[in-house]
Amino acid sequence: MDLGAHVELVACADLEDEAVRALAELLSTTSMFRSSGDPPISAPQLAVDERINPAWMRRTRALAWGGSGQLLGTSVVQLEDRADNRHVAGVEVDVAPGARRRGLGAHLLETILPVAVADGRRLCMGSAPEGEPGAAFAAAVGLEVGQREHRNRVPTADLPRDELLRWVAAAQHEAPGYELLSVDGPLPDHLLEPYAEAVAVMNDAPIDALDLEDVTFSADELRSAHEAIARRGTERWTVLALHRESGAIAGLTELFLPAHDRWLVEQGDTGVLAPHRGHGLGRWLKAVNALRLLDERPDVEVIQTWNASTNPHMLAINHAMGFRAVGVEALVQGDIEPLLERLGRLT
Ligand SMILES: CC(C)(COP(=O)(O)OP(=O)(O)OC[C@H]1O[C@@H](n2cnc3c(N)ncnc32)[C@H](O)[C@@H]1OP(=O)(O)O)[C@@H](O)C(=O)NCCC(=O)NCCS
Structure with a gap:
């Protein structure tokens, strides 16, 4: 099938400035993580987000260029070299509105999946906004x-x-056995092991029918992730709840404040470990970061977060903070081999 496009594969770390500019323009229209009316994604923001990743993460893009040099579409595969979930490849596909329903999306997926197969991955996983193409x-x-x-x-x-x-204020009587510690930027070395153990609490969040194993990070993997975020120029505000008696991390929350597109802050993980639940720690942690944002960063307009629709406890806190759903995304998955056969028939 002639799609009128020239497709190239590029490691995201090596994306040229021109490709980044074209990609920022395309994703500003198509990205499922954006809402209509959002400011465009800036090229400087996308440049750091695309090029700088933890040492254990490899991302490769397919770029489909039209005859007059415009970017018609892109797909990306993300491979993580860590101990768990070695069967999984993350994928995304985006096609410019004017180039849709010509088979380009299917072709871009078919082009990128062999990168995952060559790395021994069995399953691909991505997101798709409900009620949209x-x-x-x-x-x-x-x-x-x-x-x-x-x-x-x-x-x-x-x-x-x-x-x-x-x-x-409620923490004074609800959680007298705990204190909070705020850390900006990469965690210091002595906190990496305890944090790696504590952040495993995220495995308590529901995964429904996703074909995923529990996720575990080593201290080195966390260090590399935190360094990548800092090299992007993204500020990271972590707040830890510490159990006074044992010194253990009882809960955590984090906000990510990007260097360039400063209006939008992403909420990262929030978790309270099972033995420490029921003391209002989740509310306390999130309140401290949100109040700091109001006091110190008046340029921030929106906080964005993702929650499984089957996670009532997290949703209750977020709802009380004023978070409202702006979209529902289906996390979709499929074995790559049958997918490639099917795509071969479609394209
Ligand atoms: C999803 C997206 C990548 C599809 O790109 P595309 O180039 O239009 O896709 P294709 O032409 O290869 O479509 C393949 C098949 O998917 C189905 N499909 C795609 N878009 C559809 C739509 N709007 N409505 C119904 N079916 C659709 C069709 O069955 C189509 O085959 P057909 O045209 O022969 O009927 C594009 O709409 C997009 O960029 N959306 C925003 C980003 C996004 O949501 N990505 C998530 C991908 S999981």
Whole structure:
């Protein structure tokens, strides 16, 4: 099939400035992590996000260029070299609105999947927004829904300052056995092992039908991840709840503040370890970071986060903070081999 496109494969770390600019323009229109009315993704932001990754993460892009040099579409495969989930390859496909329904999306997926096969991966996994072309495309190529996630946002202007202050005050009687520690940027070495153990709490979050193993990070992997974030110029605000008696990390939360597209802050992991639940630590942790944002970063307009639609506890806290769903994304998955056969028939 002649798609009128020239497709090249590039390691994201090696993306040229021109490709980054074209990609920023394309993804500003197509990215499923954006909402209509959002400012465009800036090239300087995308450049660091694409090129700088932890040492254990490899990302490769297919870029489909049209005859007059415009970027028609892209796909990406993400491979993580860590102990768990070595069967998985993350994938994304984006096609410019004017180039859709010509088979380019299917072709871009078919082009990128062999990178995952060559690395021994069995399963591919991606996201598709419900009720939009992405979900229809995913179903058409044979990917199945493993979980549904809400993409939630709160405008900082809607954060309930008084309620957040009450959550902080409540900790005095609800959580007297705990104290908070805020760390900006990469965690210091002595906290990496305890943090690696604590962040395993994220495995308690529901995964529904996703074909995933529990995720475990080594201290070295965390160090590399934190360094990559710092090299992007992204600020990372971590707040830890420490159990006074044992010194153990009882809970954690983190915000990521990008260097260039400063209006949008991403909420990272939030978790309270099972023995420490029921003391309002989740509310306390999140309130402290949100209040700091209000006080120190008036240029931030929105906080964005993702939550499984089957995670009522996290959703309850987020709802009370003013987060509202702006979209539902299906996490889709499928074995690569049958997928490639099917794509071969489609393209
Ligand atoms: C999803 C996306 C990549 C599809 O790109 P595309 O080039 O239009 O896809 P294709 O032409 O290869 O479509 C392959 C099949 O998917 C299905 N499909 C794709 N878009 C569809 C739509 N809007 N409605 C119904 N079915 C659709 C069709 O069965 C299509 O085959 P057909 O055209 O012969 O009927 C594109 O719409 C996009 O960039 N969306 C935003 C990003 C996104 O959501 N990505 C998630 C991908 S999992």
